Amino acid sequence: MTLKIADRGTISPFIVMDVMRAANERAALGGDVLHLEVGQPGTAAPRRVIEAAKTALDHDRLGYTDSFGVPELRRRIARHYHDYYGTDISAERIIITTGSSGGFVLSFLSAFDAGDRVALAAPGYSAYRNILIALDIEPVVIPVGPDTNFQPTPELIIEHAQSIDGLIIASPSNPTGTMIHEPALALLSDYCRDHDVRLISDEIYHGITYGPKAQTVCALNDDAIIINSFSKYFSMTGWRLGWMIVPANMLRSFECLSQNLFISPPTLSQLAGTAVFECTDELDAIVAGYAENRSLLLAELPKAGIDKLAAAEGAFYLYADVGHLTNDSYSFCQKLLAETGVAITPGVDFDPDRGNRFVRFSFAGPNSDIAKAAEKLIDWLR
Numbered sequence: 237m238t239l240k241i242a243d244r245g246t247i248s249p250f251i252v253m254d255v256m257r258a259a260n261e262r263a264a265l266g267g268d269v270l271h272l273e274v275g276q277p278g279t280a281a282p283r284r285v286i287e288a289a290k291t292a293l294d295h296d297r298l299g300y301t302d303s304f305g306v307p308e309l310r311r312r313i314a315r316h317y318h319d320y321y322g323t324d325i326s327a328e329r330i331i332i333t334t335g336s337s338g339g340f341v342l343s344f345l346s347a348f349d350a351g352d353r354v355a356l357a358a359p360g361y362s363a364y365r366n367i368l369i370a371l372d373i374e375p376v377v378i379p380v381g382p383d384t385n386f387q388p389t390p391e392l393i394i395e396h397a398q399s400i401d402g403l404i405i406a407s408p409s410n411p412t413g414t415m416i417h418e419p420a421l422a423l424l425s426d427y428c429r430d431h432d433v434r435l436i437s438d439e440i441y442h443g444i445t446y447g448p449k450a451q452t453v454c455a456l457n458d459d460a461i462i463i464n465s466f467s468k469y470f471s472m473t474g475w476r477l478g479w480m481i482v483p484a485n486m487l488r489s490f491e492c493l494s495q496n497l498f499i500s501p502p503t504l505s506q507l508a509g510t511a512v513f514e515c516t517d518e519l520d521a522i523v524a525g526y527a528e529n530r531s532l533l534l535a536e537l538p539k540a541g542i543d544k545l546a547a548a549e550g551a552f553y554l555y556a557d558v559g560h561l562t563n564d565s566y567s568f569c570q571k572l573l574a575e576t577g578v579a580i581t582p583g584v585d586f587d588p589d590r591g592n593r594f595v596r597f598s599f600a601g602p603n604s605d606i607a608k609a610a611e612k613l614i615d616w617l618r
């Protein structure tokens with residue numbers, strides 16, 4: 237007898253994690269590796285967060301919390317919206333999650349039924365598509381390119397994604413770092429409101445921008461679900477902490493789902509994470525380091541003949557068209573890793589149809605690593 241294994245486990249892998257594993261295996265065998273594949277800060281959590289965690293370990297029981305998170309963190313996030321965006325949000329609408337990844341599962345389950353159709357841009361963060369498929373929700377791909385700054389527009393939605401139930405946007409985006417500025421953001425929000433489309437805005441890269449700062453959709457659309465995280469700007473990736481702002485009439489649905497699926501987000505991370513909002517000087521200094529890395533790559537990659545790059549206005553990625561070098565970005569990245577120790581991510585992780593001519597460079601690591609990687613790449617391609 238063969239026991240059944242559900243089809244939902246056959247969703248595409250998260251290829252960047254496979255690349256990271258290959259890079260780590262090479263390092264374990266004594267090989268040199270420069271990590272430009274994985275999208276995480278090369279820095280630890282700020283000192284005050286670590287001190288707060290130590291205090292919590294010494295003094296707190298660390299039991300479950302309310303499924304929406306501890307009140308002081310929810311209130312502190314509400315204050316952050318007032319201070320950073322000038323937007324007043326009730327702490328009641330803020331839900332703490334297990335990273336933004338936990339927020340995707342909860343929001344997709346709360347907003348959509350099996351068979352619903354949710355539009356998203358390609359290239360885009362691959363987990364959106366894969367989580368939707370695992371939940372029997374249909375991803376509807378909107379191909380985007382340089383002509384619309386790699387972002388969806390109402391015109392593209394009409395062309396590629398009619399009769400949809402939801403739209404996921406990310407500004408700045410992964411893998412391109414491109415943003416949706418006013419008035420384009422308001423146009424998208426209005427389109428969703430006029431067509432009964434639930435807008436989900438992934439704002440995880442807010443705080444990491446190199447020009448104008450990102451705008452939050454919660455200032456435009458009360459029916460939108462806003463997803464954010466402590467993993468990027470706040471440099472707390474492994475603490476697995478995030479938050480959402482949800483419409484008031486969905487609170488009970490979110491509550492029932494989160495109580496049953498997760499009980500509560502990680503308590504230690506919540507108690508420590510409250511301190512991170514007092515660490516903006518330290519965090520902005522980290523972003524200044526990303527800006528240096530970005531300038532370095534923008535100057536060096538063209539010397540390797542890689543000059544078709546998305547305008548990375550935020551996040552810590554450069555998405556490069558390498559169609560003149562390969563039509564198989566997965567093998568290209570494997571060969572680059574094997575022959576130079578430079579790990580980068582193939583575009584197929586973000587765009588299964590057109591990603592074979594693209595790669596993504598993550599520049600969140602130390603400046604010396606990014607400089608060495610650029611040198612090696614130039615030599616390799618010479």
Ligand SMILES: Cc1ncc(COP(=O)(O)O)c(C=O)c1O
Pocket residue numbers: 275334335336337338361406409410438440464465466467473477478
């Ligand atoms: C656009 C985007 N959203 C969400 C995530 C998931 O982040 P986390 O679950 O650590 O908050 C990532 C991770 O790279 C990302 O790039």
